[in-house]
Amino acid sequence: MHTLHVELGERSYPIYIGRDLLTDSELLCQHLPGSQLVIVSNETIAPLYLDRLRAALGPRELVTEVILADGEQYKTMATLNEILDRVMSDRHNRSTTLLALGGGVVGDITGFAAACYQRGVNYVQVPTTLLSQVDSSVGGKTAVNHPQGKNMIGAFHQPRAVFIDINTLQSLPAREFAAGLAEVIKYGLICDAPFYRWLQAHMPKLLAREEAALAEAIERSCACKAEVVAADEREGGLRAILNLGHTFGHAIETAQGYGSWLHGEAVATGMLLAMEMSARRGWIAREEVADFRQLLQTVQLPVAPPADMTADQFLDLMGRDKKVLDGTLRLILLRDIGEAAIVADASEAELTTLLEDALQTA
Amino acid sequence: MHTLHVELGERSYPIYIGRDLLTDSELLCQHLPGSQLVIVSNETIAPLYLDRLRAALGPRELVTEVILADGEQYKTMATLNEILDRVMSDRHNRSTTLLALGGGVVGDITGFAAACYQRGVNYVQVPTTLLSQVDSSVGGKTAVNHPQGKNMIGAFHQPRAVFIDINTLQSLPAREFAAGLAEVIKYGLICDAPFYRWLQAHMPKLLAREEAALAEAIERSCACKAEVVAADEREGGLRAILNLGHTFGHAIETAQGYGSWLHGEAVATGMLLAMEMSARRGWIAREEVADFRQLLQTVQLPVAPPADMTADQFLDLMGRDKKVLDGTLRLILLRDIGEAAIVADASEAELTTLLEDALQTA
Missing domain, CATH: 1.20.1090.10 (Dehydroquinate synthase-like - alpha domain)
Structure with a gap:
């Protein structure tokens, strides 16, 4: 496993790159100490990896799973609202953490939901596509698209950690x-x-x-x-x-x-x-x-x-x-x-x- | 006129308190140097003050006026989208400034729109109610309400300046x-x-x-x-x-x-x-x-x-x-x-x- 550090003062965070990180319980739990968790994924990725990830994360007081439709066309304010509605109705508090399991769409929208919910809660990224691993999971840009322009609505919000499991690339189309x-x-x-x-x-x-x-x-x-x-x-x-x-x-x-x-x-x-x-x-x-x-x-x-x-x-x-x-x-x-x-x-x-x-x- | 400074490092900003600030062209323009401007107000406040403020702001390349319905019940994601749609279709760029003319609802939602648009543009506040003058215009908390909780969706985003014109209180119910x-x-x-x-x-x-x-x-x-x-x-x-x-x-x-x-x-x-x-x-x-x-x-x-x-x-x-x-x-x-x-x-x-x-x- 390789570790990179994104140096941003108090917003610094590590990027882990390696095999089987998705099931590395110790590493994951070290960065997810809280009792509340919101896992956001999509209907393509969830069937492949969600169960294993859940098992590695161990028991928690409150875990909400939000499974989105798959595709850039769903990176909208409507989908953002869908996530926030779930987080609200399950009553997550300010110490909750959002976890993005999926590609760039899931990562960007989950990051933006984390930036907005109660004016900012923690989030971590488990990017499963090559694009999201090298691009959208590094740098804290979060966003949704506007019908008239891509990524026009968003926030700068740095994740607490990024876990790049290279095994997930084997299933990528x-x-x-x-x-x-x-x-x-x-x-x-x-x-x-x-x-x-x-x-x-x-x-x-x-x-x-x-x-x-x-x-x-x-x-x-x-x-x-x-x-x-x-x-x-x-x-x-x-x-x-x-x-x-x-x-x-x-x-x-x-x-x-x-x-x-x-x-x-x-x-x-x-x-x-x-x-x-x-x-x-x-x-x-x-x-x-x-x-x-x-x-x-x-x-x-x-x-x-x-x-x-x-x-x-x-x-x-x-x-x-x-x-x-x-x-x-x-x-x-x-x-x-x-x-x-x-x-x-x-x-x-x-x-x-x-x-x-x-x-x-x- | 009195001036207070909110000390937040590079996000520090002044609060001006006095009479007739709404028409103080020199003071306003000093803090609104750009050529693009989005004025957000509501249907109660706009008829009272918008024309005078517009005149004081002088000619600009692009000015968009968004007049919202009046009331806390409109402090929603739907209204946020209404503002963002206007800003998008008028093609404001990253150097635009949003100006909130009104009470706390207008200020909070305008601030949040400024926080989200292109991941953050400048905004200034011209609060016209006592509540917004002493509370929501100071401190950079921006938000909209969620059906299940007040101010649950928002951001910390500091204004560039706050202009408190105490004359506006004479018209307050x-x-x-x-x-x-x-x-x-x-x-x-x-x-x-x-x-x-x-x-x-x-x-x-x-x-x-x-x-x-x-x-x-x-x-x-x-x-x-x-x-x-x-x-x-x-x-x-x-x-x-x-x-x-x-x-x-x-x-x-x-x-x-x-x-x-x-x-x-x-x-x-x-x-x-x-x-x-x-x-x-x-x-x-x-x-x-x-x-x-x-x-x-x-x-x-x-x-x-x-x-x-x-x-x-x-x-x-x-x-x-x-x-x-x-x-x-x-x-x-x-x-x-x-x-x-x-x-x-x-x-x-x-x-x-x-x-x-x-x-x-x-």
């Missing part, structure tokens, strides 16, 4: 696994060039879900994210680099309706757009863009935006993105592999040409 | 003014005995809404609250004393349905119950309880719980209160006038007798 790899690759691109080269070399082992390779990829991803988050907890500046590909990606997700494209798929295509834009500015070599496209294809991630979208639609949706400050669109590009840059000087013409060219390949 | 005085009196009881004696002496001037007396009462109340909040921002301990009378009061509000009893009325009756309980424990003199009851009657505040409630119903609702930690009911009592105590040893028998006796007078 191939498409979701690939979507998670998109975020793994992102960390290499924005802050760790040697890791990116390692990923290019080890992708077959990762796709075969070899444990050692998975543990290495997850640990390096979480370490990268933890470092960025520790430097900028509330996204004043640096943290924005974690959004490489996300402004384009959110536009795709919003246009297609949540749940149609997976988040990681949209981000993959968004990263390719950001790399293409970086190359057109002369910051990275054309060859890197081609290699990256090849890497995405190896992972079976999409390399073109949805054919039914237009450049105008992209620009419209991107204008609504959270990264817009005082009317200026901020984008994350690459100065080099492993070196992200936040740019605020993208013109409408530059973006329109970029998007129209990309849409022609769709 | 007598019943709401009296309810606000209940919280003013509370501050004397929990942390400032000389202020409590001053209130006993100056109540006729306050009831006549004399400006000098109002400014003095508001400033001392806010100073007391600011001091307590600065010492304990997230209610780890001391801050709980601000809840004198509130555990009993919340039970009344929940049982009667929000909006039936005003918050201050429920708190007044709750404080009388807490004083009676303190007297029975021999902590304060019987005479003080009688004097306090007299003071409430002078202000025309209720001195008995609703006749249709039972002791059992009280205990049931109090068990759901946020101040319950690990199954123990915590109550705020008085060791002396000006000296609050947090007690965790109240027995069911003690409470039942207290409540049954009080209900007999109802």
